[in-house]
Amino acid sequence: AQKVTQAQTEISVVEKEDVTLDCVYETRDTTYYLFWYKQPPSGELVFLIRRNSFDEQNEISGRYSWNFQKSTSSFNFTITASQVVDSAVYFCALSEALGEGTGNQFYFGTGTSLTVIP
Amino acid sequence: DAGVIQSPRHEVTEMGQEVTLRCKPISGHDYLFWYRQTMMRGLELLIYFNNNVPIDDSGMPEDRFSAKMPNASFSTLKIQPSEPRDSAVYFCASSFGRGASPLHFGNGTRLTVT
Numbered sequence: 001a002q003k004v005t006q007a008q009t010e011i012s013v014v015e016k017e018d019v020t021l022d023c024v025y026e027t028r029d030t031t032y033y034l035f036w037y038k039q040p041p042s043g044e045l046v047f048l049i050r051r052n053s054f055d056e057q058n059e060i061s062g063r064y065s066w067n068f069q070k071s072t073s074s075f076n077f078t079i080t081a082s083q084v085v086d087s088a089v090y091f092c093a094l095s096e097a098l099g100e101g102t103g104n105q106f107y108f109g110t111g112t113s114l115t116v117i118p
Numbered sequence: 119d120a121g122v123i124q125s126p127r128h129e130v131t132e133m134g135q136e137v138t139l140r141c142k143p144i145s146g147h148d149y150l151f152w153y154r155q156t157m158m159r160g161l162e163l164l165i166y167f168n169n170n171v172p173i174d175d176s177g178m179p180e181d182r183f184s185a186k187m188p189n190a191s192f193s194t195l196k197i198q199p200s201e202p203r204d205s206a207v208y209f210c211a212s213s214f215g216r217g218a219s220p221l222h223f224g225n226g227t228r229l230t231v232t
Contacts, residue, residue, distance in 0.1 A: 033218050045209065045223035052218065091161070095217050102168040104149050104216045108161045 003027065004094050006109035013082050014117050021077040021112045023092030029053075034068065034075045035093040039111070045091070051075065082116045089113045120144070124210050124224035132232055136198040139227045142191055143212030151221060152185055152195050153209040161209075167193065200231045 005024045013019045025034065036048040049059060051068050059066045063080045079086050092109040123142040131137055143150045151166040165175040170187045178185070182201070187193040197204055207228050211221040 031217075035220055037223075043207065043228075044225045045211075045221075047220045047222065050218070050220050093221075102171075102173050102216070104166065104168065104173070104213070106151075106163070106221060110160045 002109075003107035004092050004109040006090075006092055006112050008112045009110070010113045010115070012115045012117060015084060016081050018078060018080050019082050019114065019116075021079075021090050021092075021114065023075045023077065023109060025073050025075065025092070025094045025107075027073075027094060027096055029096045031096075033095040035095070035106075036066065036075075036077050037091040037093065037108075038088045039091065040085075040088040048077075079114075082114075084116050084118050087114060087116045122210055122212050122222055122224035124208075124227050126227060127225065128228045128230075130230045130232065131200055133201055134199045135231075136196065137200045137204075137229060137231075139195040139208050139210075139229070141193045141195070141210030141224060143193070143210070144214075144222055145191065147212035147214045147222070148190075149213045149216075149219075150187060150193050151211040151213075152193070153211065153223075154206045155209060155226070156206045164195070164208075197229075200229075202231045205229055205231050 003026050032053045034051045038046045038048055056068050065078045067076045089111045091111045094107045125140045148169050152164040154162045154164055164177045165185045166173055167187045183197055185195045207226045209223050209226045211223045213219040213221050
């Protein structure tokens with residue numbers, strides 16, 4: 001079973017529209033961390049944000065906002081007034097706080113390809 | 119602050135040749151990860167190290183793949199012999215600590231095996 005599900009494979013929006021990228025995760029841990037990464041056409045993977053499982057406050061950073069809801073195991077990402085530069089593949093990821101030892105496993109979703117049309 | 123540095127950026131080789139990918143993690147990071155990205159399989163974790171020791175190599179496809187981390191500032195991923203199905207973008211990433219620390223990725227090495 002997928003630990004992180006990004007059901008939207010591809011999304012196209014017209015510039016200035018708002019768009020929400022969905023992320024649903026699965027974990028039995030009470031302590032875990034969620035991340036979003038951006039992969040623009042140039043190919044690098046850029047870290048955008050991290051949330052821990054104890055902090056359900058929504059976060060806003062400029063045109064970006066994140067909605068973390070433990071009740072639905074979701075960590076959705078909204079881009080307001082989208083721009084062409086937002087065109088990229090966006091990945092959601094989960095990291096579980098493992099017990100003793102050195103394990104450090106990240107689980108990535110399959111990504112959502114966002115195209116913003118000018 | 120220098121990020122994760124990978125070399126080469128592009129590698130084109132013929133089937134059967136040995137390929138070595140290199141990675142320099144961010145100074146002070148104690149975890150290093152190797153990922154492979156393809157259209158078909160997305161991002162796949164190959165192996166990760168903690169303090170230069172391999173922790174989980176269950177993602178390494180087969181014996182043709184090997185990875186080493188001789189010191190805290192250098193890691194290699196070797197494919198010998200290479201095959202066309204190894205063509206992919208290989209990413210190295212590093213992090214500090216477990217769980218909470220995000221992965222910081224290098225720019226990747228695009229490998230093409232003809």
